[in-house]
Amino acid sequence: MSRIIPIIIVTCLCASPLLAQTVHQVDIKTFAFVPATISAAVGDIIEWTNHDFAPHTATGDGWSTGELKYDATGRYIVSVAGVVVYHCAYHPHMTGTITVTEAK
């Protein structure tokens, strides 16, 4: 089986390349985002890895990683401070929250 790993950068508007970006890992396993709640600063990268056979997505208001197959990884750069709530487009009961603070 070929494993296609789409790296999707949905938003890349304001992060200066000079700023250190922290990558926050979120696992998707047994139909849940783990951890379901994380904190990040503006410009940070959130990276989801799907450990389920079932494809999932991380989808928020106006952005999505797109379909993440088994073992695939998708990314999103948080660009605005505030609370970002996201879900899986295929299994909407799967939800997660990112609390985004101003850039460090």
Add this chain to the structure above:
Amino acid sequence: MTRIKTALIAAAALFAVSGTAFAQAGLNDLEIAHAAYTADIIDIGYAKIALAKSHNADIRAFAELMIRDHTAVNEGAAALLAKLKVTAQDNAFSKALLAGAATKTTELNALDGAAFDRAYAANELGYHQTVNKIVGETWIPAVKNAEVKSFLEQALVTFKVHEEHANHMVGMLK
């Protein structure tokens, strides 16, 4: 052994299989893999009928989910079998599953509109309940290879989500 028999008898009843003498023996790992693969293919088949016939948005979304998830589980199964350098083995239970599915397919194809939607949803619920019971209570305890066992455990997580979803759908269509 009694539990295995009960599960198989329940399956036989649901799939309207008569006279198939498959209940007496447990399946080996490769037969279980084949039967699991077959169960996936059958549900993908039901979903394709739903996409061809139903205009109900919830039914269509569920059918698309079934195709996406069961295809992914079967890709996982194929990858595991390739890694283990083994081939799944056809067996009487897989054949019984297919025979039951042929009967159900004829039934579903004869229905239209809301009657089809209700029958599809009810079948999805019953099918996942039955398969999940067999996977959880018979196959996972029986399987010898640890990787096949962990594969089935993962697949069962997916199928249980489907069962819950189907249950919700049956309630909505009442």
